[in-house]
Amino acid sequence: MFRILSIDTPTLGDRSYLVHDGSAAFVVDPQRDIDRVLDLAATERIRITHVFETHIHNDYVTGGHALAEKTGAAYHVNAADPVSFARVPIRDGDVIDVGETLRVRVLATPGHTFTHLSYALEVAGVPVAVFSGGSLLYGAVGRPDLLGPGHTHDLVHHQYRSVHRLAELPDTAGVYPTHGFGSFCAATQADAAASTIGAEKRANPALTRAEQDFVADLLAGLDAWPAYYAHMAPANAAGPAAPDLSPPRRADADGIRASIAAGEWVVDLRHRVAFAAGHVAGTLNIGLDGSFATYLGWLIPWDAPLTLLAETPEQIAEAQRELVRIGIDRPAAQATGGPAGWVADGDPATFPRATFADLGRVRHHRTVVVLDVRRNLEAGEARIDGAVHIPLHELPRRIGEVPRDEVWVHCAAGYRASIAASLLAAAGHRVVAVDDDFANAPAAGLPLDHR
Structure with a gap:
């Protein structure tokens, strides 16, 4: 008897896992706010004895170090990772027993990072699941470019081979990745909520395509990743403490x-x-x-x-x-x-919201600036003819490139457009935020430039 419980962080596109046999438990890739893990363990009435990291994460600050300190669990991190905290160093082929019935086998799966590990869960000697971190995802793989362009070529080929190594596990083994639910650590996204090795063999491009074709397609589909990623690996290598979630001071x-x-x-x-x-x-x-x-x-x-x-x-x-x-x-x-x-004095500031139909009507009567703040790959597929394209993440440093005329700003659905509109309004621009689905642009009479 064993249970695998997922702890989802949908806003970052990640999952952590708590696995137990009714008594002892291990956790894979816990997030920084470890109270969620502790609460779940208390609900299940089990004791956390081991914590495993698949890699030094690039997209979030780990809770692994703090969780191990809080619970007294053994903290398992790749022996090759240059960390500054005490850990149980592990390597490819190591086997760790958890409780009386669970066994975790360490598998080296470089690709997302050079020292990435996956963990095969064995029960009664049979692999029943694999915790694949940023290696094998649902219908995809983890990005190979987060360590910089100088390493991408080697890592993408490592990733392909690592996924094939995991495919040697039984077809019935469940796949439990950390990334791939909206995370920028995923090379592409899939809609699956669960998967197995057998299902991935049938559908995952890394397992259905020749290596050179897989590599070419994956590299062509990579876009920018969040700037804060640069700070995550150093923080994780230092062994971050549990966070302080007490309220900040009040501002009037x-x-x-x-x-x-x-x-x-x-x-x-x-x-x-x-x-x-x-x-x-x-x-x-x-x-x-x-x-x-x-x-x-x-x-x-x-x-x-x-x-x-x-x-x-x-x-x-x-x-x-x-x-x-x-x-x-x-x-x-x-x-x-x-x-x-x-507001200390005066009235609150405002700006208009509009649809693509509104924009189509306005362009028939006067000239306005259309600013597209979607990412490069999105705009590369199609964008409104004549639109200025500045990805949202580049807008703060490129705001001087936006003309001082009336600016109608759009993204794919409205969320990023509002962020951009607030940046522009704070800089003194006259803005209109297009709060609409980009799919509605052609029907509004806005010709698209397909690049």
Whole structure:
């Protein structure tokens, strides 16, 4: 008898796993907020005895070190990883017994990183599951380019061979990756919620295509990854402590105004509809309803003071939890309520929202700037004829390239457009945020440039 329980972090596109036999348990790739793992272990009435890392993560700060310290569990990390904390060094071929019935076999699977490991779970001598980290994903593989272009060629070929090594496991063995549910660590995305080795043999390009074809297609499909990734591996190699999730100090209207005047980041967590209808001039809108931590971490200068604005204390707490997962530990301040209490004097600022149909009608009557803030691969497939293209993650440093005319900004569905509109409005631009699905652009009479 054994159970595999998933602990999902959908905003980062990752999963951690708790596996137990009714008494002893191990955890694979825990996130920074380890209270979720501890609560689940308490609910299951089991004791965590081992913690495993598949790799030194690039997309989040691990909770592995803190979890092992909290529980007294053995912390298993590749012997070849240059870490500065005490760990149980493991290597390819090692076997670790967990409790009386579970056995974990270590498999070297380089590709996402050079020292990446996967873990095959054996019960009664039979492999029943593999925890594949950033190696074999659902219908995809982990990115091979996160260590820099000088290593990508070697890593992509390692990745192909590692996936084929995992394919030697029984077809019935379940596949449990860490990445691939929206994470930028995944080379591509698939919609599957579960998989097996047999299913991947039938559908995964790494297992159905020749190596040279797989490599060419994977490399052609890679796009930018979030800037905060550069800080994750050093943080993880240092053995991060458990986070402090206590509330930051409160900011009043004068304090918010002073932070904005000082050039600090003041981020409004409300939905883009509410933000457009009224906000503090100079604030940025990165809503909790989307990939909040990913885009804030991608855009903000690292270690910049950060003030969070939200409707409720619960939303502030949710944002803090999201942020500690990427190493932004202590916001400088926070305020709750709404613009009426945040604006020191005068009325809240606003900007219009629109649809692609609105944009089509406007372009018949006057010239406006259309700014496309989707990523390069998205815009490379099709974009509105005559649109200026600046990916959102490049906008802060390229904002001077945006003409000083009226700017209609769009993305694929509205979330990123609102972030961009708030950046432009804070810089003094007249903006309209297109809050609409890009698929509606052709029907609105907006000709597309297919590149």
